[in-house]
Amino acid sequence: MSDKPPYVVTPTAPASSPDRAATLIFLHGYGDDAEGLPLGLAQQFQFAKKMEHLKWVLPTASHNHEAMTRAWYVPKALPNVMKPHVGDEDEDAPDDEAGIMKSVDIVDQLVEQEIKSGTPPERILVGGFSQGCAVSLVWGLTGRLRNKIGGMVCLSGYFPLRDRIGPLRKERLPQGSRRDADELPVKGGKKWFYVHGTMDTLVPTKLYTQGKEELAKWVDQGDIEEHLYAGMGHATGASELRDLLGFFEKVVPP
Template identity: 60%
Template sequence: MTDHDHPPPHVLDPQDQSAGRPASLIFLHGYGDDAEGLPQGLAQQFQFYKKLPYLRWVLPNAPFNRETMNRAWYLPKALPNPLKPRVPGEADESTLVEAAEHDDADDEQGILASCRVVDELVQAEIDRGVEPGRIVVGGFSQGCAVSLVWGLTGQQRENVCGTCCLSGYFPLASRIADLRDEANIARDDKGDGMQWFYIHGNKDVLVPTRLFTQGKEELCKWIDEQNLEEHLYDGMGHSTNNKLLRDLLGFLSRVVPP
């Protein structure tokens, strides 16, 4: 990352703190977006329909990256475009995916710096008085990618009850074992206190469905599959839809009930 100065999180306080025990959702935006984009829109839809009125929405902003001229949790790498017209002699999609995964390295430094930001945000919620185990971390696109890595390697992961990962791929998959060793996390630690919500749209032209499938396979190497709720939404692109909102509401209601 080239610029670590960024605004404080955008916060939507609970609509009705008497409606249930305090709980917090820390939700990271995608590349080029900000807290007041998709994350705020998501929070506003929940609040408009008076869903989870005891939930505090903490929506952080990624640093502004002068190299890409966008807000970014880490430097992005090129992902294959499944809708790109096939040109005779060019590699097929599977080859492009393999190249994107192996030849163009993930920005490990940037991803881990963003994971440390998540650790700080979780600790800040605990310091505010939110009970450990009443905090959820998640994100969309790049925010999803950071959440996947953080959920397996983060210092504060044991204080969180759920991770919701929307429309993103799983970076640093080959580094997770080493990163967990460095964080003193036992190889057989399945993180049974955490539930996972991992979803994708089958019309996503930015993150191909194959990467979502591979992400699930990699994730299930480290968690019990019974702790994973996953959905592939027919017709949904790199966005949200009503089915996703319904399922996300169900997940959040289950992991942070009133």
């Protein structure tokens, strides 16, 4: 998985009963690690005494020798080591499918561990920021355990492998499953929180819009909560955290 085990932020208040336990598995962005933005996000909620029953599982990507930093996969372009830009000039370049799907498998392992530890599957959330968001979007549509969990948290990312989602879903179906049963949007499935900032210069808003359109091919529109925050760059913001809290309270309430 990684040379570092996931950083686990334990709940500050226990769940009222075992069936009310909840976990968020959250992936960091390119060049970051679990103790960067993900830990800061968890601490903001805990300092505000919000979602005190929520366990945060924050994995760290392995060091990628080609990218020369920690990365879930090699992005399409590397204008400098710390700030990969995803823009129009890169759209025709192939995505690192092997790297992305290896990371998808890591998420499946983490979800499986949480289920085995006793967390109800429907009270598990998966998400990420930036490149972690990109992996999460693909996992949410192709992951082995994707249909068991309660929701997705996708912040400031883009949708890689857009043309490969259908084939990957078929390739990864369990043996004996109907090959055509996984093609249409599932109504009443897990909930999605997919948001972006208008001033994001690393992942242009155009790619967020494309991601929403792609997601709507596979997910019922009523299960997607989307927000575009005016003035927010490649970061988190107060309005976003307020809406994220509302999403948490809806999907994994105390």
